[in-house]
Amino acid sequence: MQGSPLPWTRSVSPAPAAPGAPLAAVDTPALLLDLDAFDANLAAVHALVAAHGVRLRAHGKAHKCSEIGRRQVAAGSVGLCCQKVGAAEVFARAGIDDLLVSNVIVGESKARRLAALARDARIGVCVDSSLQVAQLGSAAREAGATLELLIEIDAGMPRCGVGEPDEAVALAREIAAHRPWLLLRGLQAYQGRAQHLRTPAQREAAIAQAAARVARFRAALQAAGHACAEVTGGGTGSYPLELATGAWTEVQPGSYVLMDADYAANEPQPGAPVLRQALEVLCTVITVRPSHAVLDAGLKAFATDSGLPVSCEAGWTVRGLSDEHTVLVPGPDASPLQVGAKLRLIPGHCDPTVNLHDWIVAHRAGRVQAVWPVDARGAMS
Amino acid sequence: MQGSPLPWTRSVSPAPAAPGAPLAAVDTPALLLDLDAFDANLAAVHALVAAHGVRLRAHGKAHKCSEIGRRQVAAGSVGLCCQKVGAAEVFARAGIDDLLVSNVIVGESKARRLAALARDARIGVCVDSSLQVAQLGSAAREAGATLELLIEIDAGMPRCGVGEPDEAVALAREIAAHRPWLLLRGLQAYQGRAQHLRTPAQREAAIAQAAARVARFRAALQAAGHACAEVTGGGTGSYPLELATGAWTEVQPGSYVLMDADYAANEPQPGAPVLRQALEVLCTVITVRPSHAVLDAGLKAFATDSGLPVSCEAGWTVRGLSDEHTVLVPGPDASPLQVGAKLRLIPGHCDPTVNLHDWIVAHRAGRVQAVWPVDARGAMS
Numbered sequence: 173m174q175g176s177p178l179p180w181t182r183s184v185s186p187a188p189a190a191p192g193a194p195l196a197a198v199d200t201p202a203l204l205l206d207l208d209a210f211d212a213n214l215a216a217v218h219a220l221v222a223a224h225g226v227r228l229r230a231h232g233k234a235h236k237c238s239e240i241g242r243r244q245v246a247a248g249s250v251g252l253c254c255q256k257v258g259a260a261e262v263f264a265r266a267g268i269d270d271l272l273v274s275n276v277i278v279g280e281s282k283a284r285r286l287a288a289l290a291r292d293a294r295i296g297v298c299v300d301s302s303l304q305v306a307q308l309g310s311a312a313r314e315a316g317a318t319l320e321l322l323i324e325i326d327a328g329m330p331r332c333g334v335g336e337p338d339e340a341v342a343l344a345r346e347i348a349a350h351r352p353w354l355l356l357r358g359l360q361a362y363q364g365r366a367q368h369l370r371t372p373a374q375r376e377a378a379i380a381q382a383a384a385r386v387a388r389f390r391a392a393l394q395a396a397g398h399a400c401a402e403v404t405g406g407g408t409g410s411y412p413l414e415l416a417t418g419a420w421t422e423v424q425p426g427s428y429v430l431m432d433a434d435y436a437a438n439e440p441q442p443g444a445p446v447l448r449q450a451l452e453v454l455c456t457v458i459t460v461r462p463s464h465a466v467l468d469a470g471l472k473a474f475a476t477d478s479g480l481p482v483s484c485e486a487g488w489t490v491r492g493l494s495d496e497h498t499v500l501v502p503g504p505d506a507s508p509l510q511v512g513a514k515l516r517l518i519p520g521h522c523d524p525t526v527n528l529h530d531w532i533v534a535h536r537a538g539r540v541q542a543v544w545p546v547d548a549r550g551a552m553s
Numbered sequence: 554m555q556g557s558p559l560p561w562t563r564s565v566s567p568a569p570a571a572p573g574a575p576l577a578a579v580d581t582p583a584l585l586l587d588l589d590a591f592d593a594n595l596a597a598v599h600a601l602v603a604a605h606g607v608r609l610r611a612h613g614k615a616h617k618c619s620e621i622g623r624r625q626v627a628a629g630s631v632g633l634c635c636q637k638v639g640a641a642e643v644f645a646r647a648g649i650d651d652l653l654v655s656n657v658i659v660g661e662s663k664a665r666r667l668a669a670l671a672r673d674a675r676i677g678v679c680v681d682s683s684l685q686v687a688q689l690g691s692a693a694r695e696a697g698a699t700l701e702l703l704i705e706i707d708a709g710m711p712r713c714g715v716g717e718p719d720e721a722v723a724l725a726r727e728i729a730a731h732r733p734w735l736l737l738r739g740l741q742a743y744q745g746r747a748q749h750l751r752t753p754a755q756r757e758a759a760i761a762q763a764a765a766r767v768a769r770f771r772a773a774l775q776a777a778g779h780a781c782a783e784v785t786g787g788g789t790g791s792y793p794l795e796l797a798t799g800a801w802t803e804v805q806p807g808s809y810v811l812m813d814a815d816y817a818a819n820e821p822q823p824g825a826p827v828l829r830q831a832l833e834v835l836c837t838v839i840t841v842r843p844s845h846a847v848l849d850a851g852l853k854a855f856a857t858d859s860g861l862p863v864s865c866e867a868g869w870t871v872r873g874l875s876d877e878h879t880v881l882v883p884g885p886d887a888s889p890l891q892v893g894a895k896l897r898l899i900p901g902h903c904d905p906t907v908n909l910h911d912w913i914v915a916h917r918a919g920r921v922q923a924v925w926p927v928d929a930r931g932a933m934s
Contacts, residue, residue: 185639185932199662199934233876255877258566275877278839278849278893281580300840301892331878332840332847364875458659459681459713466713468659471905473933477852477874493858494745495614495904496636496656497712511682512659523876524852528908530931549931550911551566552854553580 184530187543195538196514200456201469203529203546204516207536209450210429216445217411217428218248224415229253229272229404231426234523236548237532238266240429251294253424257282258551264293266547272296272404274360274424276304276324276332282553283307287315298324298360300334302346309350320357321347322404325389327361327382337392344398358402359393361386362424367409368478371439379413386419408435412444432522434478452516453481453525454533455498457509464491465509467498467517474498474517475524481517485509490517568924570914577895579921581837582850584910585897586925588917590831591810597826598792598809599629605796610634610653610785612807615904617929618913619647621810632675634805638663639932645674647928653677653785655741655805657685657705657713663934664688668696679705679741681715683727690731701738702728703785706770708742708763718773725779739783740774742767743805748790749859752820760794767800789816793825813903815859833897834862834906835914836879838890845872846890848879848898855879855898856905862898866890871898 188202195204221228230244232252241252241263251270254260260271269292276298277286283304289295290312299305299321312319323340326333334340340359347356366378386403393400406414406423408431414420427435430451440446453474455467470493474481480490481498487506491499498517500509509515519525526532532544569583576585602609611625613633622633622644632651635641641652650673657679658667664685670676671693680686680702693700704721707714715721721740728737747759767784774781787795787804789812795801808816811832821827834855836848851874855862861871862879868887872880879898881890890896900906907913913925 185934188934199660201933276839278837279580303892326842330842330845331875331880335842456659458657461707461711461716464711469933471856471858471902472908475852476858494712499712511684521852527853528931529933550909552582552850552910553566553569 187531189533189540189543191540191542193540195454195535195540198454198533198540200454200514201473202454203526203532204452204454205430205532205534206448206450206452207534207541209448213428213431213447213450214244214247216447217425220412220445221415221423222248226415226420227422229422229424231274231407231424232259232263232548234426234430235526236546236551237526237544238263238268238547239544241268242266244429250422253426254548256551256553257285258553259548260289260295261285262548262551264289269293272322274298274362274404276300278304278307280307280311283311284315287311287317287319290317290319291315294320296320296322296357298322298332299343300324300332302343305343305346305350305354309354312350312353318353318355320355322357322360322402324360325385327363327385327405328378329363329365331364333360337389340389341392341396341398344393344396348398356398358400358404358421359386359389360404361420362405362407363410364407367407368434368438370437372441375410375441376413379410379417383417383419408447409438412441427522430522430526432478432525433482433518433520436518449518451522451526452484452518455515455517457511457513457515460509460511463501465500467500467515468496470494470496470498472496473528474519475521475528477524478521481519484516484518566911568912570921570924572921572923574921576835576916576919576921579835579914581835581895582854583835584907584913585833585835586811586913586915587829587831587833588915588922590829594809594812594828594831595625595628597828598806601793601826602796602804603629607796607801608803610803610805612655612788612805613640613644613929615807615811616907617927617932618925619644619649619928620925622649623647625810631803634807635929637932637934638666639934640929641670641676642666643929643932645670650674653703655679655743655785657681659685659688661688661692664692665696668692668698668700671698671700672696675701677701677703677738679703679713680724681705681713683724686724686727686731686735690735693731693734699734699736701736703738703741703783705741706766708744708766708786709759710744710746712745714741718770721770722773722777722779725774725777729779737779739781739785739802740767740770741785742801743786743788744791745788748788749815749819751818753822756791756822757794760791760798764798764800789828790819793822808903811903811907813859813906814863814899814901817899830899832903832907833865833899836896836898838892838894838896841890841892844882846881848881848896849877851875851877851879853877854909855900856902856909858905859902862900865897865899
């Protein structure tokens, strides 16, 4: 980037509620977080991971909210994962001092921003190409800070990551040449597709295959004299399986504290805690017609990549969304809706839905407990 | 809402570029606006509308950017449309003093916010139920300001809007009871589905039907003694047809200054200007594998409700998006890509894509001319 970045501060939309307000008084659309469900999910997942002697590093890409991140760390998460340098900057400013950018990062300016963070925090980042190693090595040396690198491997989902163990060994050698500014922490192995396979058997097969790949890559690194202290990966849909294999030293669930309709469609994993739906969007009925009702929230309040949101109002089904509206249609047993009524909907996919909102309204027993800024929203670079 | 809203100011992500930088130096992901295409689209559409003696009120929901709105007003737009009270607040603060919330607004706090704006600006808003008329009437009286109401009618797309002329007449009577705090400006008649019908014949049939409905509602209002000075509606996909019918006094195109892959899939309307693609997302190649390449932008940088983004890189096709990544696959004639290369993609749907970004990088002749905040992004209530 040429020149210095323009600093820019602005007002965001006003908070949709004040603490103490009843839920019915929350302005809409608003992202609701049920604190009882949130706390229960947090406790259940952290306990299962701890029981396996594996570290949990909660993924901040799901919530992009420092306050949630602080609660995860207080409940035993070793730090946070994020996918973007900008999110790491936000979380570091919020006092979270052990951050893993669980993504490959390319570009000199991004490398410099990461290295600057590493002066005051422990920063990990993934690599799968020589260009990144060179950029991160230069930036870390200039900053006088150390970055800890994880070689991302293709764990069975063709996206980022090296495909063969010899590529990982070559990268490890390049990383070693940048000592002490770059250190190899180990492997990033994330089988994202496994998260959304519907049956336990499908997920088990995918994670068994990923574990076999992890073992091959790890053995190759060790045979070439490179330490591989950490293997990190896994998500809400599969983490009990990563734990069971013994191949991962750290798991990265993120959606577990929120949940969504897509995760709810997974058949549960035997022996794993059943997670509760904590995240909803509160909407107002703005139009009622004999054939349908319309809500005041559409594609700018709900991500629909993994399916439509699901109505919590008995008898009413989501027919479709446009930019600013959701249309509901009544079934035979639907009670009439009134203009002005407030309804809750479960998002199809939590991560990109949260990313549309500036605020999370945390509630318990029918009242607003707190309103948290989604402070890493929009930190996309 | 109980209590006063929490004011909240925060830093957003740093701007991805500084004015004067070459496009290759823009940090990614970044929303690019080609100013030559933007200016050409602005001139062509405004000229066609002016030639019909119809007012143009550009729709701000497409861009959520005051700077673009000011340019539209400077080029003859009578003001702006928006869909949310929060967006009207942002545009009013930016000095745009004739705003139409082209949407039905429900809720006492929203009504009060609109009435407060009406003290300093001309504010129109749509209604389709008695509750809204009552809420808006109370709020306007309390504020000592006048709100101008448009009765929204179902123009052939079952969403908001009254279904029958007698409902419109009943609402007009209720509005008249709130004089001088509420004034009836006319009808809002938007056939949103027509925008995306692929052939001119399909769109002509839909708009002809909408025009017939407008005529019925207008006649009923006038027969009952209510003025109907304005009929407003239409969008980028259909505005030449609304102009041709003579039934609309004002048209509301929004996407015309940006454009997207979905609009590009429409067969052009004979006699109407062919609009240029002005909006793109600049991405960086972060991983290259024999089978595919991965970009640093996913569902948090592109809305996919109307289809995947389209690659501008010859021979490379978008296979899919996940939260933070886009996977491209090469065709037989694809040139190899390098890690670190920057590519441009055309979003499937412009409105919700812009809504994901904090900045618009306006460029001309390969250089950044300005970086504009998407200042109404997130103003969802």
